[in-house]
Amino acid sequence: xxxxxxxxxxxxxxxxxxxxxxxxxxxxxxxxxxxxxxxxxxxxxxxxxxxxxxxxxxxxxxxxxxxxxxxxxxxxxxxxxxxxxxxxxxxxxxxxxxxxxxxxxxxxxxxxxxx
Amino acid sequence: xxxxxxxxxxxxxxxxxxxxxxxxxxxxxxxxxxxxxxxxxxxxxxxxxxxxxxxxxxxxxxxxxxxxxxxxxxxxxxxxxxxxxxxxxxxxxxxxxxxxxxxxxxxxxxxxx
Numbered sequence: 001x002x003x004x005x006x007x008x009x010x011x012x013x014x015x016x017x018x019x020x021x022x023x024x025x026x027x028x029x030x031x032x033x034x035x036x037x038x039x040x041x042x043x044x045x046x047x048x049x050x051x052x053x054x055x056x057x058x059x060x061x062x063x064x065x066x067x068x069x070x071x072x073x074x075x076x077x078x079x080x081x082x083x084x085x086x087x088x089x090x091x092x093x094x095x096x097x098x099x100x101x102x103x104x105x106x107x108x109x110x111x112x113x114x115x
Numbered sequence: 116x117x118x119x120x121x122x123x124x125x126x127x128x129x130x131x132x133x134x135x136x137x138x139x140x141x142x143x144x145x146x147x148x149x150x151x152x153x154x155x156x157x158x159x160x161x162x163x164x165x166x167x168x169x170x171x172x173x174x175x176x177x178x179x180x181x182x183x184x185x186x187x188x189x190x191x192x193x194x195x196x197x198x199x200x201x202x203x204x205x206x207x208x209x210x211x212x213x214x215x216x217x218x219x220x221x222x223x224x225x226x227x228x
Contacts (some may be wrong), residue, residue: 004157033215042119043158043203043218056215091157104216106157 002026004107006092012113018080021110025074025094031055032075033095033104034067038088046090049075061086082114117142121204121219128194129227136202136222137188144206147180147187148216153200161202162189194226 005024013019025032034046046065047057051072060067064083069075079086089111093104121138128134138147146165150158162173164180164187171178177190191198201223205216 009155035216035218040220042121042220043205043216045215045217048215059215093157104160106159108155108157 004092004094004105006090006107006110008110009108010111010113012115013082015084015114016081018078019082019112021077021079021090021112023075023077023092023107025092026096026105029094029096029105030072031095031097032069033093034075034077035091035093035106036088037091037109038085041088043091046077079112082112084114087112087114117144117206117217119204119206119217119219121222123222124220125223125225127225127227130194130196132194134191134194134198134224135188136204137186138204138206138219139186140206140217141185143184144208144217145184146207147178148205148207149176149178149187149189150203150205150218151200152203152221158203191224194224196226196228199224199226 007022030051032049035043037043045059048055049069052069066078089109091106091109093106095104119138119140148163149161151161152158162171162178167184168182169180175192201221203221204219207216
């Protein structure tokens with residue numbers, strides 16, 4: 001089966017611009033997660049979708065970040081306007097059941113650089 | 116919020132040497148996980164630990180879930196060049212709507228042939 005696909009793999013944008021990251025989970029996986037790793041820091045949870053509903057968005061940094069999952073398939077994460085501190089690697093992961101123990105499959109990530 | 120302290124931050128070792136890294140937390144987790152991330156890839160699960168005191172092996176990797184549920188270690192025996200990468204520990208509490216992972220900052224491993 002195809003894995004979790006993220007697009008783009010890299011993005012360099014200027015401060016104040018808008019960027020949209022996309023994640024295609026494994027087909028049939030209802031649970032979709034977004035995580036972010038800022039350089040040298042830990043990978044941090046951003047939010048969790050179950051199908052098209054936001055189950056937990058407690059990790060979203062601020063209202064410049066907007067995540068959607070229309071139709072419960074792929075998800076987008078939009079940053080508008082981007083700030084320097086938003087730079088990092090954004091990972092998407094999916095699983096077939098909520099609370100699956102360690103059962104996440106991660107994508108390769110999108111490396112975002114804000115200059 | 117919950118935080119994990121992972122050490123060491125980086126390691127430079129000779130091929131064939133054994134490696135040990137660990138994670139500690141101020142709070143309890145139901146599950147401890149160890150991931151490896153290679154350049155340009157996402158984290159890949161190496162070992163999952165479900166019970167306090169559990170010792171689990173996966174090839175040359177061995178990990179243990181601390182008896183207090185607040186710590187875990189990962190050992191790699193007889194390291195080889197392909198062991199290079201960043202190793203992350205992660206704690207997980209599950210049930211209900213939970214399931215998100217709390218990660219350590221990672222241990223960057225370099226292996227000299």
